[in-house]
Amino acid sequence: MSDSESGFTPNEMMTIAASRALKNDDVCFVGIGAPSAACNVARLTHAPDITLIYESGTIGTAPQVLPLSIGDGELCDTAVTTVSVPEMFRYWLQGGRISIGFLGAAQLDKFGNINTTVIGGYPHPKTRLPGGGGAPEIATSSKEIYITMAQSKRGMVETIDFFTSFGHGEGGDHRKRLGIETAGPTLLITDLAIWKPDPVTKEFTVVSLHPGVSRAEVQATCGWTVKFTDALEETPAPTALELKTLRDLQARTKAAHAGTGKGKAA
Amino acid sequence: MVKFLPLSEAVAGNLNDGDTVAFEGFTHLIPTAAAHEAIRQGFEELTLIRMTPDLVYDQMIGMGMARKIVFSYLGNPGVGLLRRARDAIENGFPRPIEVEEHSHAGMANAYEAGAAGLPCAVFRGYRGAGLAAVNPNIKTVTCPFTGEVLAAVPAIRPDVTFIHAQKADRKGNVLVEGIIGIQKEAVLAAKRAVVTVEEVVDSFDELHPNLTVLPSWTISAISVVPGGSHPSYTHGYYIRDNAAYLEWDEIAADREKFQGWMQANVIERTAADFAGRVEHLRIAA
Numbered sequence: 001m002s003d004s005e006s007g008f009t010p011n012e013m014m015t016i017a018a019s020r021a022l023k024n025d026d027v028c029f030v031g032i033g034a035p036s037a038a039c040n041v042a043r044l045t046h047a048p049d050i051t052l053i054y055e056s057g058t059i060g061t062a063p064q065v066l067p068l069s070i071g072d073g074e075l076c077d078t079a080v081t082t083v084s085v086p087e088m089f090r091y092w093l094q095g096g097r098i099s100i101g102f103l104g105a106a107q108l109d110k111f112g113n114i115n116t117t118v119i120g121g122y123p124h125p126k127t128r129l130p131g132g133g134g135a136p137e138i139a140t141s142s143k144e145i146y147i148t149m150a151q152s153k154r155g156m157v158e159t160i161d162f163f164t165s166f167g168h169g170e171g172g173d174h175r176k177r178l179g180i181e182t183a184g185p186t187l188l189i190t191d192l193a194i195w196k197p198d199p200v201t202k203e204f205t206v207v208s209l210h211p212g213v214s215r216a217e218v219q220a221t222c223g224w225t226v227k228f229t230d231a232l233e234e235t236p237a238p239t240a241l242e243l244k245t246l247r248d249l250q251a252r253t254k255a256a257h258a259g260t261g262k263g264k265a266a
Numbered sequence: 267m268v269k270f271l272p273l274s275e276a277v278a279g280n281l282n283d284g285d286t287v288a289f290e291g292f293t294h295l296i297p298t299a300a301a302h303e304a305i306r307q308g309f310e311e312l313t314l315i316r317m318t319p320d321l322v323y324d325q326m327i328g329m330g331m332a333r334k335i336v337f338s339y340l341g342n343p344g345v346g347l348l349r350r351a352r353d354a355i356e357n358g359f360p361r362p363i364e365v366e367e368h369s370h371a372g373m374a375n376a377y378e379a380g381a382a383g384l385p386c387a388v389f390r391g392y393r394g395a396g397l398a399a400v401n402p403n404i405k406t407v408t409c410p411f412t413g414e415v416l417a418a419v420p421a422i423r424p425d426v427t428f429i430h431a432q433k434a435d436r437k438g439n440v441l442v443e444g445i446i447g448i449q450k451e452a453v454l455a456a457k458r459a460v461v462t463v464e465e466v467v468d469s470f471d472e473l474h475p476n477l478t479v480l481p482s483w484t485i486s487a488i489s490v491v492p493g494g495s496h497p498s499y500t501h502g503y504y505i506r507d508n509a510a511y512l513e514w515d516e517i518a519a520d521r522e523k524f525q526g527w528m529q530a531n532v533i534e535r536t537a538a539d540f541a542g543r544v545e546h547l548r549i550a551a
Binding site: 032055056057058067068069070071072073075076082084085086088089090093094117122123124125126127128129130131132133134135136137139140141162163164165166169174175178179180257258 | 292293294317318337338339340341343344345346347348351352355356367369370371374375377378389390391392393394395396397400414415444445446447448450451499501505506508509511
């Protein structure tokens with residue numbers, strides 16, 4: 001697909017669709033990568049007062065460039081306050097202050113369960129991934145969970161190798177049966193579509209296709225048999241302002257991160 | 267009483283073979299210089315604890331110094347995977363390594379319990395999480411008042427904790443600013459604590475009363491190492507060297523390249539080299 005001035009890439013559409021899901025009064029616990037870009041596009045467009053929280057303890061942060069890590073100084077410099085990591089997880093997350101936990105995923109199943117721990121078996125993994133970090137408790141203590149990731153058959157699988165973060169488990173009322181009171185995954189935004197869980201089975205169902213995307217393309221890049229809602233919609237294309245905001249943010253980020261190499265001026 | 271010591275003496279006097287040790291820093295104030303000194307002194311059979319083991323634990327594991335690692339996020343922050351740690355876990359190279367894995371909430375609570383002198387931490391966590399099934403140190407307790415089932419993990423009590431911080435005063439009190447992470451809890455949970463600082467100032471009398479200050483009597487030794495957290499950063503002094511984190515991904519990908527880099531940049535160097543590494547990253551006054 002073209003990324004000329006009139007066009008946009010699937011990844012840009014994903015980030016912008018994800019940004020639209022966030023509201024001005026949300027308190028959002030931000031995962032690094034795709035969620036971080038979406039949250040900051042929301043803040044720079046329709047949700048200027050959104051509270052963005054990163055697990056390093058920065059509350060109400062407004063970075064000019066996207067952080068490379070969750071603990072970049074930029075996050076602290078622009079935050080309303082910075083608290084310790086135990087306080088972050090005890091008072092703010094466990095205390096029920098977070099409306100949206102925004103996560104990415106290495107592996108995802110149709111019930112919104114996420115694996116970022118291992119590919120293969122746990123004791124002797126084929127690939128050792130970084131692990132959960134804050135995600136296991138973000139997934140259960142945030143009021144709702146949004147997930148964003150680019151579609152692929154390796155990423156969207158029938159069975160995940162490890163339950164890093166619990167989504168809807170085996171579906172239905174599985175969360176409730178484990179004593180988890182929060183809603184869990186309520187939204188999945190990929191580079192091709194917007195998905196929402198079925199109200200009863202909790203299986204992710206496509207509710208909106210991004211412009212120019214076919215049902216066959218969604219199925220071809222997903223490891224489970226995809227369900228589509230009867231009233232399937234088309235995601236509105238990015239506006240000029242949304243695209244400019246995202247591209248400017250990414251350009252500022254690239255310039256900032258490239259500028260710290262050895263022998264270069266800071 | 268706290269002693270101001272050269273880093274080599276502070277490490278030699280507080281770290282032993284077989285110790286349980288935390289080199290903490292939540293993507294900020296990472297005590298790289300102290301870790302490199304420990305590598306030069308060649309300690310063995312260490313149990314390494316850290317929430318976010320990054321380059322320094324990749325280096326220590328790659329050098330075969332660790333028998334066990336306790337962590338909650340084993341990544342190169344913002345870049346990807348830790349390739350020396352992966353080689354140890356996936357292939358047993360240069361030696362097999364025992365893994366105890368938690369979530370951030372689990373480790374943060376466990377450090378806090380260690381600082382608080384409690385045997386364990388209790389919190390609402392690990393519900394539906396696979397870690398509870400593979401880590402025998404994740405258990406549950408039932409609240410005696412409400413009947414709610416909560417997660418319990420043992421307190422973290424390192425033999426020694428190393429952190430980096432902004433500054434000490436002449437009496438040896440230490441100021442930590444910015445993303446304070448787990449620095450305070452990691453020091454207070456440990457039997458001994460060693461702090462590297464950017465500088466020593468006459469006094470802290472002019473500071474705001476609510477800043478994070480570790481009193482001198484909570485610390486065993488302080489070493490002045492400007493730039494000592496490179497390629498991490500020290501808030502107010504120099505910024506993060508993102509390029510170094512990106513470069514590490516290539517260095518650590520290859521066993522021989524890794525050994526060559528360690529020889530040239532750690533084994534044959536001293537703590538005094540860190541100041542030069544942050545010159546181009548310093549924040550203009």
